[in-house]
Amino acid sequence: MASSSRISDLTDTELAARLRSPAGLRIRLGSFVAGIRSDIRPVARGISALYADFPLAGHDEFCDFPVELSGSGGIRRVIRPQAIFRFEGMQPFKPLPGEQAFAMLEWGLNWVFTNHAQHSLIIHAAVLERDGAGLIMAAPPGSGKSTLCAGLALRGWRLLSDELAMVGLDDGLLTPLPRPISLKNQSIDLVRKLSPDAVIGPIAYDTAKGTVAHMRPPRASLNEALLKVQPRWILFPKFGIDSPCEIEATGKAQTFMQLVNNSFNYPRLGTTGFEAMGRLVDACDGYTARYGSLDQIVPELESICSRSS
């Protein structure tokens, strides 16, 4: 099969066969190639639903990240089966219930990129682009970042990532890594109602994060997954039930420190990370936002971005 083919070109049987093959399903994630091996049916179903538009990579291409999702052995095969995530022989997480296998694949890939992607300052943030300018939304879990990210992506913003801002250490540009958007609890129905075009994958119940599902990334975002973006805005969003919408400019020193708190690899990068973070902050306007609904914040945010782009 040509390397320009997409996952959706594979039949269910072909997809399952590739997932079970020694090389795994070779898939392009931005500028990286992942090799996914799995014999767990929900993983194949999740990939079929949410990675349908992702390009396949050729078997002869270098695989940056070989990962495996396998079922546990012995009695666990039949009684309360479990899923085990492995990367290059490492097993970074405890096994999870089998029905959470696809969510585990997503969390595992996040872990792999966070810990092994080189040449980038990596910040826990959703990243989108409009008119060539990048918006970084950095926040700890539970801040509504992914929901806001999904809302903007469904309004035509280009999705770079809902989880990781990868800032080039050399060029300061944002590297796209569009993947399914992680949604939790009430956000799942909220996003479903936002657009009939939203494709939501399998739902995993009773995970450590509550009920979890993922939204398929817009195809247009995947088509531009190799185009890096100049960062322009940094937003620290905080959702609160019934909270009025307040967006305030944040000073650059304060922005720097908040980004440090949300960065995965800043401490490891030393002075290089300090300089990269400084350049990022210099290139962007920083804001802090409190909001109670997407209806409030999206127009406000788009207005700010239109004025300053």
Add this chain to the structure above:
Amino acid sequence: MAADSEERRWALKSPEAISVRHWPDGSVVYDARESFTWMLSPQAGAVIDVLKLDPAPASVIHAAHPEAFSDLQEVADLLSNLSDHGIVHSAQ
């Protein structure tokens, strides 16, 4: 201000390991030796800027950044405060 405190020279622990960036709302300092980042007031950032070059007394810091301080006593108080936090130390 007493003569001895005017002449006391202050220094950073490891100036070669210190990087600093300045913005209107504050300065961010990175100490590569300790792998530690902290935010300081713009005035404290001005102090770090001078001491990165060489140990200096309060009067030299004041002369280098007269816009940042109302008087020499403010510099001396700030140095004392930075010393309490282990950021600078007396060089004599």
